[in-house]
Amino acid sequence: MITIKRDLFKQIVKIIKNYDEIVIARHIGPDPDAIASQIALRDSIKATFPHKKVYAVGAGVYKFRYLGNLDKVDLKELKNALLIVLDVPNFIRVDGIEDLAYKAILKIDHHPAEDIIGTVDWTDEGKSSTCEMISELLLDTKLVLDTKIAENLYLGIVFDSDRFLLQNTSLETFNTVYRLLNQSRINFVSLYDNLYDRSINEEKFHAYLTNNLEISDNGMGFIHVTNDILEKYKVENSAVSNQVNNFFFINELICWMFVVYDEKNEIFKVNIRSRGPIINEIASKYNGGGHKYASGARLKKYQDVEKLHQELDRACAAYLKEQSN
Numbered sequence: 001m002i003t004i005k006r007d008l009f010k011q012i013v014k015i016i017k018n019y020d021e022i023v024i025a026r027h028i029g030p031d032p033d034a035i036a037s038q039i040a041l042r043d044s045i046k047a048t049f050p051h052k053k054v055y056a057v058g059a060g061v062y063k064f065r066y067l068g069n070l071d072k073v074d075l076k077e078l079k080n081a082l083l084i085v086l087d088v089p090n091f092i093r094v095d096g097i098e099d100l101a102y103k104a105i106l107k108i109d110h111h112p113a114e115d116i117i118g119t120v121d122w123t124d125e126g127k128s129s130t131c132e133m134i135s136e137l138l139l140d141t142k143l144v145l146d147t148k149i150a151e152n153l154y155l156g157i158v159f160d161s162d163r164f165l166l167q168n169t170s171l172e173t174f175n176t177v178y179r180l181l182n183q184s185r186i187n188f189v190s191l192y193d194n195l196y197d198r199s200i201n202e203e204k205f206h207a208y209l210t211n212n213l214e215i216s217d218n219g220m221g222f223i224h225v226t227n228d229i230l231e232k233y234k235v236e237n238s239a240v241s242n243q244v245n246n247f248f249f250i251n252e253l254i255c256w257m258f259v260v261y262d263e264k265n266e267i268f269k270v271n272i273r274s275r276g277p278i279i280n281e282i283a284s285k286y287n288g289g290g291h292k293y294a295s296g297a298r299l300k301k302y303q304d305v306e307k308l309h310q311e312l313d314r315a316c317a318a319y320l321k322e323q324s325n
């Protein structure tokens, strides 16, 4: 381990040691990486320092309940808390900390940095997942790593890297996964039942997306899923974002955006993936952001959805032109 990393890990353990009240938060609309990293780190800190009060906060998601329970706590009661922020770079997307007056922030994240700057800050865009980072931290410090913690971390890495298919997968990812599996000896194959469990309705909905995706000459895919369609296929709004990673490796498709209207928040939720042009810089102009090749946006007006679509299509055209040169 290089010295810079060792110093960083020392600082991380030190700030955790310094606080007896710790609140661990992550992004709204959480995925398995967000929830698994949060629960794994909570369980590890509690196992290492039994006297500490450690809470994993934010709204729970029923389908990820196998990862473990989140905590219900009156944050107003906490007077001297450390806030640990995982898997999210901006305050606006942190779930469940409105009532918390924290004293310091420890941030661990693999998204490009935005407005959250940790008192101790480990931001690394090169990592596949926050769970990969937490795995390294637990493997290389005295923080406890038990079976359940290792299972959660493995699931987060597998989910965010999409089974090591995505660009964010590195040699270090495999090295960390090897060390995680070697040390914990978990039965990782049996974990896929939970992660990939889905209904036939979701599978039929996937077929609907395939059949109705519009693809431009530039390889730009677009679909706006209306609420009628969600009702017809008896799937939740979140089924749209859950499907977006299933469209990689299609010959005619280099970038694609899925749009769905969130009635509760009166907003169009846009999910974008690319295996051509970099998209997060474009998404950031439309109230969005994320990773270079996996981004999203939230838009009030459908007009802006159309503008974003056009801009991405132009980026695809430019990408294709560059490739042919």
Ligand SMILES: [Mn+2]
Pocket: 033, 034, 087, 110, 128, 129, 130, 160
């Ligand atoms: Mn993540």
